[in-house]
Amino acid sequence: MYINTLSHYLPSEVIGNEYFTNLNNLSSEWIVERTGIYERRKAAQGENTSTMAIEAVKLLLEDNIPFSKNEIDxxxxxTYTPYDTIVTVAHAVQHHLALPDIPVVTISSACSSLLNAIEIVEGYFAMGKASKALVVVSDHNTAYYNESDTVSGHLWGDGASAILISKERQSDSDMQIKKLITGGAATSGKAIEAVVLRPNERGVIMPFGRDVFQNACIYMPKVSQQVLQACGLTINDLDYLIPHQANHRISLNVINTLGIPAEKLISNIQYLGNTGCAGCAIALSENRSRFVKGQNIVITVFGGGYSYGAMLITI
Structure with missing residues (x-):
C-alpha cells in the first residue's frame, strides 16, 4: 500500500495553559512538567468531528493528488468522539465528495483508530474490493471532555487529518506502507476502566492514569520493534518515530526504551494537546517536507481499552 498524499486541519482557537490555571488553579509549569503541553486547539462553535474531517479532505484535494477524486472506491x-453516531464521519465525507455506491465505514478503537482504519483499507485491498481509499481521522475531544477534571481536563485538543492510500504506487513521491501490526491488550492492567468516555456520565475521565502510562510504555516500544523486525530492520534503521500524542513523558520513555535519540522523535502534543486518533496523522502531515527518500518512519499508537499498534512507512 502507498500513501499518495495527506493533509491536516486544525481549529483556529488556541487554548493556553493559563485557561486551566484560571479554571482549576493548575499552574502552567505543573501541566508542562506532567504532560509537555503548553497549548491546544479547540473547535469553534459550529465545528464538529465531521466538519473538521471535511475541512481536512478539502485541503487534501487542493494538493496535486495523482488521480481523480471520482476514482476513490x-x-x-x-474517531471515538463522533458528532453523529448514525451518520458517521466517513458518511459525512462521502456526502461532501458526492461519491455514490462505494464502501464506507467508520472504526472506533480509541486513540489507535488511525492504524485500525488503515488496516481496514489493507483488508479491502487484499480482497480486491477497492484500490484507492480515503482515510479520515478526526477527534473533537473538547465536545466530550470535562474541563474541570484536574486529572485529564487539560490534556485534550481537536483536529483532523485525511490520507489518500492506493494499492499500487501512483508516483515517485508516494510513501510505502511496508508493515502494519495492531492488537488489543484489554486483558492487561486496568484496561477497561483506566480511560473511559461514557455518554451518560461526566465526559472523558482517567481514573487510572498511571496504569495507562505504564502499559503505553510497554506496548508502544514492543510493537515498534516487532514491525521493524518483520521487515528485517533494526532500531538503527529507523529515522523517525511518531508515537501517539498522549503525553510527552510517555514519548520520551518510549524512545529511551528503544534507544532512539531525541532528534528522531516527532511530537506535536506540546502545541496541540492530545488530538486523539488524529494526532499521529497530523504529525506525519506536518512534517512531510522534512522526509527524504529511503527514510524509515514508524508510527506507534496506544489507546483506551489498551488497543495498540505500529506501522512502518518507507519514504
Missing part, C-alpha cells in the same frame, strides 16, 4: 473514518 473506499472511505474509512476513525
Amino acid at each position: 473506499l472511505i474509512v473514518g476513525g
Whole structure:
C-alpha cells in the first residue's frame, strides 16, 4: 500500500495553559512538567468531528493528488468522539465528495483508530474490493471532555487529518506502507476502566492514569520493534518515530526504551494537546517536507481499552 498524499486541519482557537490555571488553579509549569503541553486547539462553535474531517479532505484535494477524486472506491473514518453516531464521519465525507455506491465505514478503537482504519483499507485491498481509499481521522475531544477534571481536563485538543492510500504506487513521491501490526491488550492492567468516555456520565475521565502510562510504555516500544523486525530492520534503521500524542513523558520513555535519540522523535502534543486518533496523522502531515527518500518512519499508537499498534512507512 502507498500513501499518495495527506493533509491536516486544525481549529483556529488556541487554548493556553493559563485557561486551566484560571479554571482549576493548575499552574502552567505543573501541566508542562506532567504532560509537555503548553497549548491546544479547540473547535469553534459550529465545528464538529465531521466538519473538521471535511475541512481536512478539502485541503487534501487542493494538493496535486495523482488521480481523480471520482476514482476513490473506499472511505474509512476513525474517531471515538463522533458528532453523529448514525451518520458517521466517513458518511459525512462521502456526502461532501458526492461519491455514490462505494464502501464506507467508520472504526472506533480509541486513540489507535488511525492504524485500525488503515488496516481496514489493507483488508479491502487484499480482497480486491477497492484500490484507492480515503482515510479520515478526526477527534473533537473538547465536545466530550470535562474541563474541570484536574486529572485529564487539560490534556485534550481537536483536529483532523485525511490520507489518500492506493494499492499500487501512483508516483515517485508516494510513501510505502511496508508493515502494519495492531492488537488489543484489554486483558492487561486496568484496561477497561483506566480511560473511559461514557455518554451518560461526566465526559472523558482517567481514573487510572498511571496504569495507562505504564502499559503505553510497554506496548508502544514492543510493537515498534516487532514491525521493524518483520521487515528485517533494526532500531538503527529507523529515522523517525511518531508515537501517539498522549503525553510527552510517555514519548520520551518510549524512545529511551528503544534507544532512539531525541532528534528522531516527532511530537506535536506540546502545541496541540492530545488530538486523539488524529494526532499521529497530523504529525506525519506536518512534517512531510522534512522526509527524504529511503527514510524509515514508524508510527506507534496506544489507546483506551489498551488497543495498540505500529506501522512502518518507507519514504
